[in-house]
Amino acid sequence: KRVMAKFVDFSFAKTYNQYRPQYPDSLFQDVVRRVPNPRRLAIDVGAGNGQATLPFASYFEKVIGFDPSGGMLEQSTPEDHKNVSFQQSTAEEIPLPDGSVDLIVSAQAAHWFDQPKFWKECERLLRPDGVVAIWGYAFCSINIGNPILQEYIGLVRPYFEAGRQILDDHYRDIHPTFGKVERQEFEMVKEMPWEAFVGYLGTFSGLNNYIKKHPEVPHPLGDIRQRFKEAAGGMDQVRVSWPVFVIFAQKEH
Numbered sequence: 109k110r111v112m113a114k115f116v117d118f119s120f121a122k123t124y125n126q127y128r129p130q131y132p133d134s135l136f137q138d139v140v141r142r143v144p145n146p147r148r149l150a151i152d153v154g155a156g157n158g159q160a161t162l163p164f165a166s167y168f169e170k171v172i173g174f175d176p177s178g179g180m181l182e183q184s185t186p187e188d189h190k191n192v193s194f195q196q197s198t199a200e201e202i203p204l205p206d207g208s209v210d211l212i213v214s215a216q217a218a219h220w221f222d223q224p225k226f227w228k229e230c231e232r233l234l235r236p237d238g239v240v241a242i243w244g245y246a247f248c249s250i251n252i253g254n255p256i257l258q259e260y261i262g263l264v265r266p267y268f269e270a271g272r273q274i275l276d277d278h279y280r281d282i283h284p285t286f287g288k289v290e291r292q293e294f295e296m297v298k299e300m301p302w303e304a305f306v307g308y309l310g311t312f313s314g315l316n317n318y319i320k321k322h323p324e325v326p327h328p329l330g331d332i333r334q335r336f337k338e339a340a341g342g343m344d345q346v347r348v349s350w351p352v353f354v355i356f357a358q359k360e361h
Contacts, residue, residue, distance in 0.1 A: 127308040128159060129245075129298055129350060131215065136163045139241045142356060143211045151209055151233075153199045153226075154217025158192070165189040168210065174202060200225035202233060209233040211241070218242040218282060219274035227285040234359040240284065244275050245296060245350040250305070252346055253339035257309075260332050264314035267321065272314070284357035292354045299345050306333050308348075 140147070147168045152161040155173030164171045171189070174197040197203060199214070199221045212230050214221075230240050247261050265272075274281055278293065300308070309315070310329055319327065340346070 127304060127311050128157075129296060129308070129348070131160060131163075131243075131352075132296065133163070135243070135352075135354070136160075136167075139211070139213065139239070139356075140164070140167045142241070142358065143239050144237050147210050149204075149209050150211040150213065151202065151204070153202070153212060153214045154220065155194065156215075156217065158194065160213060160215035161194070162189055162192060164211070164213070165192050172204075174199070200229055202229055204233055206232050207235045210235060210238050212239070214242040216244045216275075218279070219244060219271040220269070223282060224285070230284075230357075231286045231359065236359060236361045238359045240287075240357040240359075241354060242279070242282070243352060243354040244279060245352045246276050246278060248348050248350045250346050250348050252343065253336050256332060256335050256339060260309065260328065263328060264312055264318050266314075267317040268312075268314035269317075278351065278353040279355055282355060284355065287357045287359045290356045292356075294352050296350045296352045298348050300348055301344060302333075302336055302340060302346055305346050305348060306336065 143150075148170065150164045150168040150171045152158070152164070152171070152173040155161045155175045156177075158173050161171060161173035169191060171192045173192070173194040175194070176196060176198050178196055195203070199217070212233060218226070234240070248257070250257050279291075283289075306329055309332065315328070336346075
């Protein structure tokens with residue numbers, strides 16, 4: 109059984125919201141086009157701060173984000189979208205009626221779920237022809253100073269929760285238990301200021317766990333920040349690339 113990482117620390121949740129990369133519009137459009145009309149209800153499971161919840165507001169009559177962590181949900185902004193709401197719930201027991209959902213999505217979260225229970229719950233919730241779309245991204249690479257980045261990843265990687273390996277394996281060990289299944293992969297690229305990129309590295313739960321385990325050790329990002337500055341040679345932007353992988357499953361009649 110997998111247990112979702114609990115981002116209950118408010119400051120950590122706020123940092124997560126500030127620095128995490130934004131998914132491209134093309135991803136949401138590809139997901140939506142697979143869902144036949146009428147598009148009444150979409151839900152985001154493991155919604156976190158609502159980053160992958162809110163973009164569906166313009167396509168569905170109602171959107172609900174579910175997450176077990178109240179700290180993350182406090183960072184969501186549903187007031188800008190009147191048809192979006194958030195509730196605290198696990199992925200395996202969603203408080204909605206059978207056959208009531210048109211689309212179920214999960215972004216960068218499905219590797220924490222109890223897979224058999226999650227897919228059974230998806231099958232219960234979906235109406236015929238309803239769609240599940242789960243996606244995630246693995247560790248990134250950068251165009252300047254990549255060996256420094258990989259050294260940092262090597263330092264904190266052992267301190268991630270066990271589900272992280274499923275993510276690193278590009279969800280190849282996740283197998284939907286019903287319907288027509290399709291897999292896709294693409295690259296997500298973003299130009300970022302160096303300071304924002306270092307801020308992103310600070311959102312790693314492995315770093316959070318490392319600091320708790322070794323409170324006497326200097327914060328690793330202090331050294332990393334200086335080394336990146338030297339490697340950049342005056343360039344103030346870095347190009348960041350993440351491998352993204354998507355699994356679609358459509359319920360049959």
